[in-house]
Amino acid sequence: MGNFQLAYTVHAAPEGPVLYCKGAPEVVLARCTWAEMDGGGELPADLAVTFRTAAEAMAEKGLRVLAFAWRKLPESFEPANAEAEMTLAGLIGLEDAPRPEVADALQKCRDAGIKVIMVTGDHPPHRDGDHPRDRTGTLRHARVITGEQVGHLSDIQLALDATEIVFARVLAEQKMRISAQKSRPRTS
Numbered sequence: 001m002g003n004f005q006l007a008y009t010v011h012a013a014p015e016g017p018v019l020y021c022k023g024a025p026e027v028v029l030a031r032c033t034w035a036e037m038d039g040g041g042e043l044p045a046d047l048a049v050t051f052r053t054a055a056e057a058m059a060e061k062g063l064r065v066l067a068f069a070w071r072k073l074p075e076s077f078e079p080a081n082a083e084a085e086m087t088l089a090g091l092i093g094l095e096d097a098p099r100p101e102v103a104d105a106l107q108k109c110r111d112a113g114i115k116v117i118m119v120t121g122d123h124p125p126h127r128d129g130d131h132p133r134d135r136t137g138t139l140r141h142a143r144v145i146t147g148e149q150v151g152h153l154s155d156i157q158l159a160l161d162a163t164e165i166v167f168a169r170v171l172a173e174q175k176m177r178i179s180a181q182k183s184r185p186r187t188s
Contacts, residue, residue, distance in 0.1 A: 036090070
């Protein structure tokens, strides 16, 4: 799967092919119509809201959150529609702290006049600029731009200078676009 913030694999099973999926909770949940809770069944709207709220709460604690789902597939299936009507299996929150040497490396870059830009698939920091995973000080005073916002910006807007920038919840293609703009030589 490409730039859709999810990935899936299909495995042969005695009852036929089975798709297993992991990805961003908001993306996986949108493709689930069933839930593996209480013996399985249709995914009611209130349970979907509960899962979204739980995913947001985990992300606010600085965890990297993934949703998991699965689906039995017919023997011949269309890959483009494979991840529709999945059964939600659950969420997991992973602590993914930066390595200890990152804070010192970032400070050395700043001291040398090198502008630091973070491009991540992670959730953005809180409105007050604080983020539980920011043990490096990278996000403290940064301008935060989400992947959704990147999609609406022109290349010129992407190239605008800010003291520090954090691009959050961006897709792989958006990371390439940002990188291309930031590595382009400046002309006066």
